[in-house]
Amino acid sequence: MPYRFKTGLNWSDTTPRADFINRRQLIAGAVAMGFGTPALARINALPSQYSTDAEPNTLEEITQYNNFYEFGPGKGDPARNAGGLTTDPWSVKIDGLVENPGNYDLADLMSGMVLEERIYRFRCVEAWSMIVPWIGFQLSDLLNKVGVRPGAKFVAFETLVRPEEMPGQESPLLDWPYREGLRIDEAMNPLSILATGLYGEAMPNQNGAPIRLVVPWKYGFKSIKSIVRISLTETRPQTTWNMQNPREYGFYSNVNPKVDHPRWSQATERRIGAGYFAGREDTLMFNGYGDEVTSLYAGQDLSKDF
């Protein structure tokens, strides 16, 4: 099945989460998600031509099944432990080969950015997937705003280190801070976004509040959460999972059904929430975003540059 983009866009508000509430979520999620408590401020965002028309996962699935090692290694740990993270005030340091370096308050950083709802496929390296209605803006717009200097070839990202509020950082589970990186052309691709919300509301802490990267054609671990530093560099930055296990996790980490992880196949995936009897789905090259990104890797052997 070729991947299809959403058609018939109009300039309406983002999809309210109520539109996506199904019977299962109503029953299972009503208590857990606190429906009936005052609604968070809705974020106005434009629909995007890059959204898939696949049905998003429920808010419950997206916020209760997470990877965020700063709050523990279990899938339920982030939802359980991220509530105490202070996300306001928040500043992001921008440094390296950039015209306007500095410590930017999040609001200043975001001023002038066009917020869109991007309903993206999200494929984890652990061979599960979700469909997430993110709210965010293009990373390229931010990089153009701060001004990329000639010679910058990569963009490096770092997550907050604050063990008082991030209990997972009390142990050397990973070498903190969590780090990620993109080549500059990958960062400039219109699909790469910095997300500040989902389901039309501010980003839940467990999903990487207040600002996280989303790169939909790469495995989920590239999509670094709770970003406090963005550096433009000439040399390829260190990245957390590659440092942890270079044999298993490369720098590129493009979704690729033909290159298996050394310990499991990447040919198929399990859609979270699809139900016990739903079969596994075939994983698509570049997670279905090949039309947009194949040209970035012309001439590269993706079994070596995995």
Ligand code: MTE
């Ligand atoms: N970012 C930080 N800082 N720490 C993490 O442990 N986990 C990554 C990525 N970003 C992680 C992170 C992994 S392995 C995945 S699959 C995604 O976040 C999960 O995003 P989600 O919980 O919003 O689905």
